[in-house]
Amino acid sequence: MDTDLIAASVRASSPEIIVIIGACAALMLSLWPHQDQQKYLTWLSLITILLASAQTLQLSPRPVNIVETTYSGMFVVDAFATYFKMLLYLGTALTILMSGKFLQTEEAVKGEYYVLLLFALAGTMIMVSGADLLIIYIGLELQALSIYVLTGFLKTRGRSVEAALKYVILGAFSSGILLYGLSLIYGLTGSTQLGVLNSALATADLSEPMLILATVFLLVGLLFKIGAVPFHMWVPDIYEGAPTPITAYLSVASKTAAFAVLLRVFMGSLIGLEPLWSSGLAAIAVATMALGSLVALVQDNIKRLLAYSSISHVGFLLLGIIAGTTSGMSAILLYLLIYTFMTLGLFAIVILLHRDVRAGEPLTLFSGLAQSHAGLAFMAMIFLFSLAGIPPTGGFFAKFYVLVALIDAGHVTLAVIAVLLSAVAAWFYLRLIMLIYIQPAEPTTGSTAAPATGPTGHARAAILLSAPMRLVLLFSFSGTVLSGIFPAWFLAMARQASLSGLGN
Amino acid sequence: MEREFFLLLATVATGSGFLVVVAKDPIHSALALVACFVQIAALFILLGAPFLAVIQIFVYVGAVMVLFLFVIMMLNVRQEALTRFIPSGAIAAFVVTLVLAVEMGLLLSWSSDLHQLMAPAAEPPSVNALSLALFQDYLLPFEVASVILLVALVGAVILARDDEKADASPRRALHPAQGRVPGRVATPDTMPDILPDNGPDTGREPDNGPGTSGGMRR
Numbered sequence: 001m002d003t004d005l006i007a008a009s010v011r012a013s014s015p016e017i018i019v020i021i022g023a024c025a026a027l028m029l030s031l032w033p034h035q036d037q038q039k040y041l042t043w044l045s046l047i048t049i050l051l052a053s054a055q056t057l058q059l060s061p062r063p064v065n066i067v068e069t070t071y072s073g074m075f076v077v078d079a080f081a082t083y084f085k086m087l088l089y090l091g092t093a094l095t096i097l098m099s100g101k102f103l104q105t106e107e108a109v110k111g112e113y114y115v116l117l118l119f120a121l122a123g124t125m126i127m128v129s130g131a132d133l134l135i136i137y138i139g140l141e142l143q144a145l146s147i148y149v150l151t152g153f154l155k156t157r158g159r160s161v162e163a164a165l166k167y168v169i170l171g172a173f174s175s176g177i178l179l180y181g182l183s184l185i186y187g188l189t190g191s192t193q194l195g196v197l198n199s200a201l202a203t204a205d206l207s208e209p210m211l212i213l214a215t216v217f218l219l220v221g222l223l224f225k226i227g228a229v230p231f232h233m234w235v236p237d238i239y240e241g242a243p244t245p246i247t248a249y250l251s252v253a254s255k256t257a258a259f260a261v262l263l264r265v266f267m268g269s270l271i272g273l274e275p276l277w278s279s280g281l282a283a284i285a286v287a288t289m290a291l292g293s294l295v296a297l298v299q300d301n302i303k304r305l306l307a308y309s310s311i312s313h314v315g316f317l318l319l320g321i322i323a324g325t326t327s328g329m330s331a332i333l334l335y336l337l338i339y340t341f342m343t344l345g346l347f348a349i350v351i352l353l354h355r356d357v358r359a360g361e362p363l364t365l366f367s368g369l370a371q372s373h374a375g376l377a378f379m380a381m382i383f384l385f386s387l388a389g390i391p392p393t394g395g396f397f398a399k400f401y402v403l404v405a406l407i408d409a410g411h412v413t414l415a416v417i418a419v420l421l422s423a424v425a426a427w428f429y430l431r432l433i434m435l436i437y438i439q440p441a442e443p444t445t446g447s448t449a450a451p452a453t454g455p456t457g458h459a460r461a462a463i464l465l466s467a468p469m470r471l472v473l474l475f476s477f478s479g480t481v482l483s484g485i486f487p488a489w490f491l492a493m494a495r496q497a498s499l500s501g502l503g504n
Numbered sequence: 505m506e507r508e509f510f511l512l513l514a515t516v517a518t519g520s521g522f523l524v525v526v527a528k529d530p531i532h533s534a535l536a537l538v539a540c541f542v543q544i545a546a547l548f549i550l551l552g553a554p555f556l557a558v559i560q561i562f563v564y565v566g567a568v569m570v571l572f573l574f575v576i577m578m579l580n581v582r583q584e585a586l587t588r589f590i591p592s593g594a595i596a597a598f599v600v601t602l603v604l605a606v607e608m609g610l611l612l613s614w615s616s617d618l619h620q621l622m623a624p625a626a627e628p629p630s631v632n633a634l635s636l637a638l639f640q641d642y643l644l645p646f647e648v649a650s651v652i653l654l655v656a657l658v659g660a661v662i663l664a665r666d667d668e669k670a671d672a673s674p675r676r677a678l679h680p681a682q683g684r685v686p687g688r689v690a691t692p693d694t695m696p697d698i699l700p701d702n703g704p705d706t707g708r709e710p711d712n713g714p715g716t717s718g719g720m721r722r
Contacts, residue, residue, distance in 0.1 A: 013644070020651055027658065071644040112662050119655050126648060138648045145652060149659035210615040213608065 009070040012059065012077050015052040015085065016125050022048025023118035030111020038100060041114045042468070045096050048118060052125075053089045056082055064500045069131060073193050076131040083497035084128040084260045087337060091253035092121045094344045094475060097468040099245040102351050106243065108154055117249070120146035124257035133182050133192040136261055137175075140225070144171050147254065151242040163241025170224070170234040178221025184214035197269040206275055215276050218265070225258040228318060229288040232311050239307035244354060244361075247303055248347035251310040252340050259317060259336060267321060267329060274324065282322050286417055288315030293425035302350055302361040305428065306343070309387060312425050313339060319411075319418055320402045326498055328405035333494035335402060338394040338483045342386040345476030349380050352463050366432055367439035373463060377436050379477050386480045388429035389422055394483030394490075401491060510550060517543035530576045538569045555631050 010017065026044050030037070060082040061068060067078040096117060103109045123143030130136035148171065152164025186192050188210060189200040204211055220231065227235040239247045266277065292312025299305040313335075320332035353365045370377035386395035399422060406415045465473075483490045520543065523536035541564045548557035638646055 009643075072641045074642075074644050110662070112658055115658060116655065116662075119651065122651065134642070135645050135648070138645050138652070142648060142652050142655060145655050145659065149655075149662055152663060155663065208615060209611040213611045 005070075009075065012068055012070040013075055013129075014059070015056045016122055016129075018052045018055060019048060019118055019122045019125065022051075023115050023122065026111060026118060027115045030115060037111060038103070038109050041111050042096060042100055045114045045118055046093060049089050049093045049096075049121070053086060056085050056089075061500070064496055067500070069195075071135075073195065074132040074135045075126075075129055077129065079497045079500035080260075080264070081129045083333060083494070084256065085125055087256050087340060088121060088124050088128065088253050090475075091249065091256065091340050091344065092117060094340075094348075094472050095245050095249040095253070097472045098248065098344070098348045098351055099243075100468055101464075101466055102243060102245050102354065105354065106154055106157075108243075110153075113150065113153060116146040116150050120150070120249070121253070124253055127257045128260045130261070130264075131194050133185065133194070133197075133265070136265075137179065137182060140178075140258075140261070141175065143254065143257065144175070147246070147250065150246045150249075151238060153243055153246070157241075159241040160243065161241075163238045166234060166241075167238045174221055174224030174231070177217055177224065181214050181217025181219075181221055184210060185218060188214060194264065194269040198272070201270060202272045204272065206273065211273070212276060215270065215273055216280075218270075219277055219281070222258060222262050222265070223284065226255055226262065226314050227311055228284050228314055229291050229311070230284070232288070232291070235311055236304045236307040239310075240301060240303045244303065244347060244351050247306070248344055251306065251347075252343050255310070255314065256336050256340065259332065262321065263329060263332065267324065271324075278322060278324070281318060282411075282414060285315045285318035285322060286414070286421075288312065288318065289418060289421040289425075290315075293421050293428075296425065296428045299428075300363050302363055302365060305363065305432075306346065306350075309425065309428075310343070312421070313387075316399060316402060316418060316422070319406055319414060322411060322414065323402070323405040323409040325405060325409055326495075327408060328402070329498040330491065330495040331398075331401035331405045333498055334483075334487075334491050335398040337490060337494065338386070338398040338480065341476045341479030341483065342383045342393075342395055345379065345473060345480060346383040346387065348469060348472045348476065349376060349383070352376065352465070352469065363432065363435060364439075366435045369436045371440070376463070379473060380436055381433050382477065382480060384429040384433050386484070388426040390426070392484050394480045394487070397484060397487035397491075401487075506550060510547070513543045513546050513550065517547070531573065534569060534572050534576060537572070538565055541565050541569065553629065555629075555634060 022044065026041055026048075029041055029044060034040070059077055061077065061079055064079040067076060069076050096114065099113065099117075103113060120143045123139045123141070123146065126139030127136055127143065128139075130139055148164055148168050151167050152161050154160035182192065185197065188204075188208075189197055191197060191200065201211075224231040239250065242250065270277070289312050292308045292310075292315055296305055296308035296312065299308060317332055317335055320328040320335065322328075323331070350361060350365075353369075354361065366380070369380065382393060386393035389395045389399040399418075403415050403418060406412075406418070517540050520536045520539040524533045524540065527533045527536055541560060545557040545560040545565070548554070548560060
């Protein structure tokens with residue numbers, strides 16, 4: 001590798017380098033004892049993300065179908081990666097903004113929190129840009145390792161530690177499965193580079209048992225990471241136990257990056273093996289939607305409810321992969337964008353209502369919100385409408401384009417099942433809206449709330465909207481509403497990213 | 505001859521790997537892991553990669569495992585690990601695992617590619633070639649792996665560090681039982697710096713409401 005190649009590689013990966021340097025700077029800043037340390041760290045993290053996004057935009061390929069590959073074919077910069085990176089910046093920045101208040105309530109203000117979030121961002125960026133199974137795996141581990149620690153960040157809370165332990169064990173287990181599939185693929189084709197795989201597998205004999213085994217393991221490993229149904233059991237426990245901003249990050253950014261990998265690997269390199277995986281994936285998608293929607297009906301904890309809701313959204317997203325067309329892919333890309341807005345918005349409201357980890361997050365937190373905070377209640381209603389997929393909001397168009405792609409590809413039965421199941425899912429979102437608008441704000445939480453913890457005993461009257469929180473709500477609310485009003489503009493963006501191909 | 509050696513080494517490696525999981529005493533597990541690593545080093549020699557074999561012995565057997573044994577003896581986790589925590593549903597899990605294993609074995613044995621996989625290396629690659637591969641073709645994974653190590657270091661410090669602030673908080677004063685469960689840790693007072701007060705093994709809080717019992721919940 002001569003100097004020119006190295007320079008080109010460094011230039012292509014400069015956003016990642018910026019984020020890692022920012023994380024190291026934050027690590028050093030966190031050693032500096034100062035009253036306003038948290039404020040400085042928030043600013044530093046946000047500036048890092050801003051710089052990285054500016055650099056990503058500057059590197060974005062023009063015209064869009066140019067694909068730049070560096071690091072001996074391991075790292076790719078294309079419109080697909082650029083789109084996903086912008087999505088990840090958005091998710092991480094909003095997570096950082098909503099973390100400040102939560103950490104103060106929990107007395108867990110530590111600089112390392114921001115450091116680890118930035119490292120996790122770097123990991124997801126590498127996953128999204130990876131053009132080699134090896135580097136995708138390493139990016140995944142970087143992201144996962146940071147999130148394991150963040151999940152157990154509230155060390156004095158049993159639930160947080162329990163969730164972290166479960167996540168480490170199941171994460172290691174699923175990584176083992178993924179690696180096994182990866183090694184089989186390497187053994188069969190002699191390469192881990194996605195481009196080489198594509199051509200090597202195009203002529204492969206599909207009845208080869210080893211190939212089936214490799215595909216199944218690779219698929220299962222990735223499905224574990226996104227929490228699709230037979231491999232979903234970790235999701236509710238970990239979402240419930242993790243600090244709420246980390247739950248938001250997990251359900252948005254982690255999932256987005258894993259979907260990017262799933263799309264790049266299965267719709268790019270392993271497209272030749274489609275007969276092997278498409279029917280299995282269809283069954284998994286339907287099971288995911290069904291279980292996510294049905295089990296969510298009986299939840300009484302808001303974070304567990306959102307966990308099952310995210311499972312059912314994953315099922316819907318998988319349908320876009322089954323459609324298998326470019327329009328299916330752009331539907332997924334659009335869905336992930338709108339999903340980021342509405343989920344982060346709702347999580348911000350959950351954080352605002354949050355009092356104490358030990359009190360948990362019962363659904364009754366929401367009851368009577370409309371009487372005390374009409375504005376917040378309205379926003380929550382819009383986010384919930386959007387999650388349910390009710391027309392004037394972005395969530396409707398997200399689902400709508402997936403369904404259109406599915407019907408265009410000839411899977412009418414699947415589309416009908418999806419519509420029916422999302423009607424079921426709408427019920428539990430509507431139940432929350434009912435709680436907000438109809439239920440009076442009586443202190444029904446007595447059984448689960450902490451026994452009289454003093455001034456915060458019933459803090460409904462004192463929800464303080466700090467400036468970062470306002471910003472999060474503003475961003476997510478306007479994103480949810482605008483994507484409902486101008487869906488075509490957002491779709492055009494997603495379509496442009498998906499038309500560029502997958503860097504092979 | 506190579507085939508026979510491979511079978512021998514692979515059998516011992518798998519057997520000792522199995523022993524790592526089933527051994528009751530963590531010291532036995534660690535020693536079985538050492539045996540497993542030595543077999544894998546021998547497999548590397550068989551594949552014509554002597555340098556990797558040496559590294560395997562140096563790093564894993566020499567450094568990592570010694571540290572493992574050190575930690576096990578130091579923290580005295582042997583007593584705790586003797587209690588099994590595999591639930592009664594283990595039989596069902598075992599059956600499912602067995603079915604999957606048979607399925608996998610069948611798929612592998614039906615494969616025609618299986619016997620072509622083990623092509624012997626033409627000539628043992630030099631350390632020079634290894635370093636070129638590492639710093640040219642695999643530069644990016646190499647660098648990202650170093651970032652992973654940094655994250656692991658930071659994470660370990662965060663989780664293990666004693667938090668004075670958390671100790672002084674009024675909530676802890678209200679719930680003295682949440683910090684330390686007596687009897688779980690053998691000698692908590694002799695090594696306060698190593699044992700975090702609220703490490704993962706101290707159980708959960710006594711009063712965190714319904715629905716927080718262990719295991720996977722729905």
